[in-house]
Amino acid sequence: MTDLTILGQQAKVAARTLSIATTAQKNQALNAIIQSLNTYESEILAANQKDIATAKENGISDPMIDRLLLTSERLKAMQADIQTIIDLNDPIGSMDKVWVNEDNLSIGKQRVPLGVVGIIYESRPNVTTDAACLCFKSGNAIILRGGKEALHSNKALVNAMQSALVANSFKKETIQLIEDTSRETAREFMQLNDYLDVLIPRGGANLIQTVVKTASVPIIETGTGNCHVYVDSEAQIQMAIDIVVNGKCQRPSVCNAIETVIVHEEIAANFLPQLEEALAPHKVELRADQAAKKYLTHAKDATEEDFATEFLDLILAVKTVSSLDDAMIHIDQYSTRHSEVIITDNYFTSQRFVKEVDAAAVYINASSRFTDGSVFGFGGEIGISTQKLHARGPMGLNELTSIKYVILGTGQTR
Incomplete structure (x- = not known):
């Protein structure tokens, strides 16, 4: 087993050194990481092929293998995200607010690193560089614990970054x-209170809940995405079809993919047959309630569990409702508070949806697939926070900092 105490001690020392580095020094190192990913590209891709081969031997599904896959193009996208991080303002040392109180004290809120960040995540190797480089720019040391499926890929990526x-x-x-990807080491990591300032789990519902129930260190919940599209009675049908197909099929194995489409009964007869036809080439399995099945040719009966499931696969649940209120009640019951979408041409309906739906990201007439730190301009993210304390939504540089109050006096006493 890995001696996590040693890793923790080393991270603490590294964090102290990093916390006093200048922005120029950090950006220079991040530029070097970009170049190192080029230098080590063949080693990284060869390591990834080992992981892919093992995944196929173990019968891992195609969408999950897609999460695991690295290519030259995906490495270039990872490098582009690091470049975005370089281009972003360094939050460390910046003052959020400065004011003078009645005692003539100048009080400021200054951004500081969290310290040592731990992250437990599953099979996406791009998380390794996203998380490491975001933490580095924001002055935090990081301890990564990826899934066993991506172990060779992660080792190669970390070796390139450390160089x-x-x-x-x-x-x-x-x-x-x-x-060491054993469960015993993972549990020990979740309780490394002397060294971890925060732990971020990023993955499926089982991983998130295991960390929530087991961890004794502070955690930020991220990741699970039971996301919905509500197609209102005043939706443009072709727009709704395009958005649902994109949200379900473009990359079904990620947390911002759509898992349920909710359809207003007034538009169902027109919309659902066209949606089924559009989804057919992608071999999407539909699981629908009885009202929706009337308009579908090949749908299975939806169960309560289907509406509560993050499929991460080419499976889509279908629910019919008679009103916006019914749609929002369904979302409130089953949503993981990640990303929710409404398709409508009615301004007042859209504004009610935005105001009343509780989620980290709420969309009007756009795909949920945009909930992504890179797309939002954050240079990737360390995770999509679905909780409400400290950070919510894609977690970029600012979300990886805390504050300290700096008070300037002229000899005042109380």
Whole structure:
């Protein structure tokens, strides 16, 4: 088993060094990481092919293998996200607010790093570089614990990043990977209170709930996405079809994919047959309630569990409702508070939806697939926070900081 105490001690030391680095020094190291990913590309892709081969041997589904896959194009996208992080303002040391109180004290809220960030995540190797580089720019050391499915890929990526750090006078322990993927080590990691300032789980519902129930360190809940599209009676049908097909099929294995489409009964007879035809080439399995099945040719009966499930696959639940209120009641019951969508041409309906639906991201006439730190301009994200304390939605640089109050006096006493 990995000695997590040693990793924690090393991370603490690295975090102290990193916290006093200048923006220029951090950006130079991030540029070096981009170059290192080029230098080590063949090793990274070869390592990824080992993971892919093992996944296929173990019968992992095609959408899940797609999550795991690295290509030259995907590495370039990861490098582009790091470049975005370089281009973003460094939050560390900035003052959110400064004011003078009645005692003539100047009081300021200054951005500071969280310290040591731990992240437990599943099979997407791009999370390794996103999380590490966001933490680095925001002054945090990071300990990564990826899934066993991506172990070879993650080791190669971390090796490339550590090489760049060392070449730029940073401690390689600024970014560390737990190579032991056993459950025992994961549980120990969740209780590393002396060293972790925050733990971020990123993955499916089982992983999130395990961390919530087991961790004794502070956590930020992220990831699980039982996302809905509500097609209102005043929706443009072709727009709704395009958005549902994109939300379900473009990359079904990610947390911002659509899992349920909710259809107003007034538009169902016209919309659902066209939607089924549009989804057919993608081989999407439909699981529908009885009212929706009347308009569908090949749908299975939807169960209560289907409406509560994040499929992460080419499966789509279908629910019919008679009003906006019914749609919002369904969403409130089953949503994981990630991303929710309404398709409508009625301004007042859209504004009610935005005001009353509780989610990290709420869309009017656009695909939920845009809930992404890179798309939002954050240079990737360490996760999509679905809770309400400290951070919500895609977590970029600012969300990886805390504050300290800095008070300037002229000899005042109380």
